[in-house]
Amino acid sequence: MKGKLIFITGATSGIGEGCARKFAAMGSNLILNGRNTAKLEALKQELTAQGVEVLILPFDVRDREAMRQAVDSLEGKWRNIDVLINNAGLVIGMDKEHEGSLDEWDIVIDTNIKALLAMTRMIVPGMVERGCGHIINIGSIAGDAAYAGGSVYCATKAAVKALSDGLRIDLVDTPLRVTNIKPGMVETNFSVIRFRGDKDKADAVYEGIKPLTGDDIADVVYYAASAPAHIQIAEVLVMPTYQATGTVCHRRK
Ligand code: NDP
Ligand code: 8X3
Numbered sequence: 001m002k003g004k005l006i007f008i009t010g011a012t013s014g015i016g017e018g019c020a021r022k023f024a025a026m027g028s029n030l031i032l033n034g035r036n037t038a039k040l041e042a043l044k045q046e047l048t049a050q051g052v053e054v055l056i057l058p059f060d061v062r063d064r065e066a067m068r069q070a071v072d073s074l075e076g077k078w079r080n081i082d083v084l085i086n087n088a089g090l091v092i093g094m095d096k097e098h099e100g101s102l103d104e105w106d107i108v109i110d111t112n113i114k115a116l117l118a119m120t121r122m123i124v125p126g127m128v129e130r131g132c133g134h135i136i137n138i139g140s141i142a143g144d145a146a147y148a149g150g151s152v153y154c155a156t157k158a159a160v161k162a163l164s165d166g167l168r169i170d171l172v173d174t175p176l177r178v179t180n181i182k183p184g185m186v187e188t189n190f191s192v193i194r195f196r197g198d199k200d201k202a203d204a205v206y207e208g209i210k211p212l213t214g215d216d217i218a219d220v221v222y223y224a225a226s227a228p229a230h231i232q233i234a235e236v237l238v239m240p241t242y243q244a245t246g247t248v249c250h251r252r253k
Contacts, residue, residue: 001226002027007081009061009119010088012039014188015138015221018214019085020047022222029053031078033070033088035060061088061115062107071122080130083225084123086116087138089156091194094149105152112156117163124167127176134177136221137164141184141239141246150246157182161235168234177232179224184239185249187211208251209242 010016012034059066127133143157164180191202
């Protein structure tokens with residue numbers, strides 16, 4: 001992966017940040033997106049010090065025009081993206097489908113589905129033209145089955161699976177590859193955002209479980225990206241040892 005160019009959405013935290021560090025450690029150059037410009041700048045400084053090239057593209061992935069301008073602003077070698085990691089995503093709340101906030105769900109749907117689709121639509125044509133590329137979507141175990149309080153989030157991750165499968169079909173006559181990584185419980189900022197900043201509630205999610213880390217998922221993403229060209233890792237479901245499904249886990253005292 002040395003010298004390859006990786007575009008990561010949501011690189012300021014958790015899985016995306018883990019991916020940035022992993023690919024940089026392996027010598028890849030990076031385009032890093034997120035909304036927190038200060039964090040992106042800090043990450044750029046840290047990773048360029050390791051000898052790789054880093055371009056930061058701060059924009060809200062829900063803002064189609066900002067995304068378009070950011071992608072259009074890429075010049076020369078920065079246009080030749082080898083791997084697109086569609087990672088930016090979130091959930092807000094654990095509300096029942098008939099009780100939650102439509103406005104909050106718009107944010108979740110716009111980020112997890114519509115932005116992932118728009119990034120794909122803007123980046124993949126260049127990959128097809130160049131005859132190389134890999135799209136890695138960060139789905140979730142939540143896309144396999146709905147759970148209580150997860151209705152809309154689970155639906156968005158089921159959509160990520162369908163979009164990944166559909167894209168793989170559409171690209172079958174090209175050398176491009178499509179991977180859907182489906183993590184279980186990963187301790188990041190994800191649950192803090194889910195519980196609207198309540199850190200105690202977020203911590204309770206991982207109590208008695210040794211959860212995965214963003215770096216663990218980055219290793220899996222890297223494995224898929226660095227597989228030989230004739231191998232397409234279509235899906236990976238990865239969870240902590242003491243988790244069995246989206247809802248079954250064993251909490252040790
Ligand atoms: P974090 O909250 O730690 O990271 C989320 C990242 O997404 C941040 O970098 C954030 O950056 C970015 N982001 C969110 N909204 C936007 C936006 N509108 N525009 C640009 N960037 C945005 O969570 P995770 O690392 O855990 O989540 C990453 C992905 O992994 C998500 O798609 C999530 O659904 C998925 N996932 C997480 C699991 C978990 O248990 N943690 C399990 C399975 C899947 P910023 O705030 O700077 O914009
Ligand atoms: C995040 C995993 O189980 O919290 O996608 O929904 S879960």
